[in-house]
Amino acid sequence: MPITVQRVKTFIKQTFLAAGASAEHSSLAADALISADLRGVDSHGVARLAGYIRLWEQQRLNMQPNIRIVHESPSTAVIDGDLGAGLVVAPKAMQIAIDKAQKAGTGWVAVKNSNHFGIAGYHAMQALQYDMIGISMTNASALVSPTFSKDRMLGTNPIAVAIPANEEPPFVMDMATTPAANGKLEVCERQNKDIPQGWAQTKEGKPTVNNKALKKGGAMLPLGSDREHGSHKGYCLGAWVDIFSAVLSGANYGPWVPPFVSFLSPPPNPVGEGIGHFVGAMRIDAFRPALEFKAHMDNWIQTFRKAQSVEGQPEVQIPGDQERLIEQERLKNGIIIHSSVMNELNQLADKLKIDRLK
Amino acid sequence: MPITVQRVKTFIKQTFLAAGASAEHSSLAADALISADLRGVDSHGVARLAGYIRLWEQQRLNMQPNIRIVHESPSTAVIDGDLGAGLVVAPKAMQIAIDKAQKAGTGWVAVKNSNHFGIAGYHAMQALQYDMIGISMTNASALVSPTFSKDRMLGTNPIAVAIPANEEPPFVMDMATTPAANGKLEVCERQNKDIPQGWAQTKEGKPTVNNKALKKGGAMLPLGSDREHGSHKGYCLGAWVDIFSAVLSGANYGPWVPPFVSFLSPPPNPVGEGIGHFVGAMRIDAFRPALEFKAHMDNWIQTFRKAQSVEGQPEVQIPGDQERLIEQERLKNGIIIHSSVMNELNQLADKLKIDRLK
Numbered sequence: 057m058p059i060t061v062q063r064v065k066t067f068i069k070q071t072f073l074a075a076g077a078s079a080e081h082s083s084l085a086a087d088a089l090i091s092a093d094l095r096g097v098d099s100h101g102v103a104r105l106a107g108y109i110r111l112w113e114q115q116r117l118n119m120q121p122n123i124r125i126v127h128e129s130p131s132t133a134v135i136d137g138d139l140g141a142g143l144v145v146a147p148k149a150m151q152i153a154i155d156k157a158q159k160a161g162t163g164w165v166a167v168k169n170s171n172h173f174g175i176a177g178y179h180a181m182q183a184l185q186y187d188m189i190g191i192s193m194t195n196a197s198a199l200v201s202p203t204f205s206k207d208r209m210l211g212t213n214p215i216a217v218a219i220p221a222n223e224e225p226p227f228v229m230d231m232a233t234t235p236a237a238n239g240k241l242e243v244c245e246r247q248n249k250d251i252p253q254g255w256a257q258t259k260e261g262k263p264t265v266n267n268k269a270l271k272k273g274g275a276m277l278p279l280g281s282d283r284e285h286g287s288h289k290g291y292c293l294g295a296w297v298d299i300f301s302a303v304l305s306g307a308n309y310g311p312w313v314p315p316f317v318s319f320l321s322p323p324p325n326p327v328g329e330g331i332g333h334f335v336g337a338m339r340i341d342a343f344r345p346a347l348e349f350k351a352h353m354d355n356w357i358q359t360f361r362k363a364q365s366v367e368g369q370p371e372v373q374i375p376g377d378q379e380r381l382i383e384q385e386r387l388k389n390g391i392i393i394h395s396s397v398m399n400e401l402n403q404l405a406d407k408l409k410i411d412r413l414k
Numbered sequence: 415m416p417i418t419v420q421r422v423k424t425f426i427k428q429t430f431l432a433a434g435a436s437a438e439h440s441s442l443a444a445d446a447l448i449s450a451d452l453r454g455v456d457s458h459g460v461a462r463l464a465g466y467i468r469l470w471e472q473q474r475l476n477m478q479p480n481i482r483i484v485h486e487s488p489s490t491a492v493i494d495g496d497l498g499a500g501l502v503v504a505p506k507a508m509q510i511a512i513d514k515a516q517k518a519g520t521g522w523v524a525v526k527n528s529n530h531f532g533i534a535g536y537h538a539m540q541a542l543q544y545d546m547i548g549i550s551m552t553n554a555s556a557l558v559s560p561t562f563s564k565d566r567m568l569g570t571n572p573i574a575v576a577i578p579a580n581e582e583p584p585f586v587m588d589m590a591t592t593p594a595a596n597g598k599l600e601v602c603e604r605q606n607k608d609i610p611q612g613w614a615q616t617k618e619g620k621p622t623v624n625n626k627a628l629k630k631g632g633a634m635l636p637l638g639s640d641r642e643h644g645s646h647k648g649y650c651l652g653a654w655v656d657i658f659s660a661v662l663s664g665a666n667y668g669p670w671v672p673p674f675v676s677f678l679s680p681p682p683n684p685v686g687e688g689i690g691h692f693v694g695a696m697r698i699d700a701f702r703p704a705l706e707f708k709a710h711m712d713n714w715i716q717t718f719r720k721a722q723s724v725e726g727q728p729e730v731q732i733p734g735d736q737e738r739l740i741e742q743e744r745l746k747n748g749i750i751i752h753s754s755v756m757n758e759l760n761q762l763a764d765k766l767k768i769d770r771l772k
Contacts, residue, residue: 129519129700161487229650261724292587342487366619
């Protein structure tokens with residue numbers, strides 16, 4: 057049975073409140089986390105709520121962070137997330153970027169000492185309501201090998217860019233810099249299906265279709281899959297995200313990024329603080345009148361939507377189309393939560409003495 | 415026989431001078447164009463010089479452009495390249511971005527009404543000498559199909575990011591948003607070899623290994639090659655570059671981008687002016703002290719260089735390594751110019767009444 061979006065959001069908020077977060081922070085976290093469920097990225101939504109709480113119990117996540125600017129210029133800032141949830145820290149960073157953009161045309165905020173921030177697209181989309189372009193990136197614990205390597209050196213390091221249009225819905229790209237996100241391997245595992253060649257490699261760096269490749273010490277491959285198909289470009293993209301998120305901010309980078317899961321310890325000898333994000337906001341009318349820009353975005357979107365499909369293939373999509381359709385459906389019909397996730401959430405509710413989700 | 419870099423550079427400068435460009439613009443163009451030959455991107459260097467002149471003869475390239483800011487904010491500008499060579503317009507745009515970054519922390523310049531700008535990496539690297547990160551992108555005439563489509567809608571739209579280090583050489587990524595750059599298909603054609611699956615498709619959108627696929631009306635595929643391996647992500651990246659380069663600036667986008675080659679006419683009913691670029695500069699110390707950042711970049715680079723290789727594979731490279739090795743070799747030993755290119759350049763010299771290259 058599906059549960060209404062509002063009910064799940066309230067549950068997330070109550071969970072954060074019960075763990076000691078302020079009302080404001082609990083609301084920010086609930087909005088950010090539910091956006092993943094709404095947009096169909098089930099692996100990054102309420103299914104992760106218990107994980108945030110476990111990190112808090114281990115004192116690896118601070119529910120009362122003092123989030124503050126530690127360095128700034130007219131168009132930039134670095135903020136220290138004080139080990140808060142990325143779900144709270146990233147929206148604060150994005151608000152600073154938007155405020156800077158109001159005055160300077162653009163605003164760019166690098167974040168250190170944070171935790172997992174949910175889906176990248178949500179944070180980028182915060183800029184849209186101000187007629188701004190939003191950008192967000194985050195690093196993540198190492199699962200991906202650079203081209204030619206067998207070592208895990210980079211996270212799936214996503215990039216999101218949200219661009220407003222006028223009559224058309226916005227252009228929203230939100231992509232891991234790997235052929236498939238980690239959650240897709242888990243889906244294959246649950247369905248007892250092989251993964252496609254080009255997604256992962258064994259511990260020795262050999263090609264594999266084993267859906268347990270990561271659990272056996274293997275690694276994910278960068279977007280492009282192999283050298284001949286441009287995996288060095290996927291490696292570049294992941295490296296770019298890592299450097300902007302963590303070397304600019306003073307967070308941990310590469311193999312030092314702490315894991316999200318509480319059963320894995322953070323790597324020893326950290327090179328920075330927590331995980332890192334990088335967000336930006338660009339005021340459209342710092343480039344050209346907003347209505348003029350948005351009219352051309354409408355034309356861009358309509359032109360690409362009309363591109364002819366290959367026979368037997370679906371219609372051409374605009375980045376964000378698929379997620380928006382799922383969002384419309386779920387706002388109307390509610391969210392279906394997997395029974396194992398539901399059990400975990402109800403145990404969490406009992407422990408925190410809040411109402412069970414169902 | 416190789417020719418010294420200085421001799422080729424002088425030849426490029428004299429060519430632009432003979433076509434009526436100012437001494438300053440001729441120098442800018444020569445520096446930008448030779449950088450491609452130096453870095454081993456032979457398809458984008460002096461081999462294209464005659465192409466620029468043919469566009470000028472057709473009045474599709476202005477040798478005396480009045481490059482000017484048409485819109486700005488403290489951290490942004492849009493410039494009108496007045497149909498100048500991108501080799502001249504983009505360095506001017508990058509200088510404006512750097513000047514803005516000096517004051518505002520970052521500077522971002524969208525460019526309209528330009529032409530082909532050579533290699534993206536060169537422009538990004540201009541920021542390095544100021545302890546800044548440089549970014550550059552450009553759109554290009556449509557050769558790439560979005561996922562599911564058989565129409566050519568996007569160029570190979572490259573992204574370059576240059577990041578300074580301290581003792582290590584800089585991190586310089588410069589990548590087309592396709593599995594392989596267009597020039598690689600031409601190399602396969604000259605060598606009479608099949609292209610790998612996943613680089614291109616036929617006019618009908620079927621997979622192909624035919625090295626003449628593009629000439630037969632086919633299209634290049636986005637990075638990721640097919641949906642299962644993330645081609646929708648390559649499509650997102652190419653679209654992002656197109657929108658930042660052309661919709662922000664007022665240039666032509668998507669299928670309206672004018673071709674570089676003079677034997678193809680620009681598409682009718684343009685939606686903007688010329689082709690578009692987008693460049694940015696970010697002052698490192700707008701985020702954290704430059705020396706601190708660069709020490710961590712050294713550590714990042716050294717850590718990734720030490721990542722273990724898969725047995726039988728080359729060592730892990732840092733973006734920019736390969737191009738820098740070629741540059742060192744060519745600065746020492748000179749550049750070998752293909753005989754067909756040499757013939758074309760000598761005919762050009764005769765026509766413009768300048769000294770033959772050899």
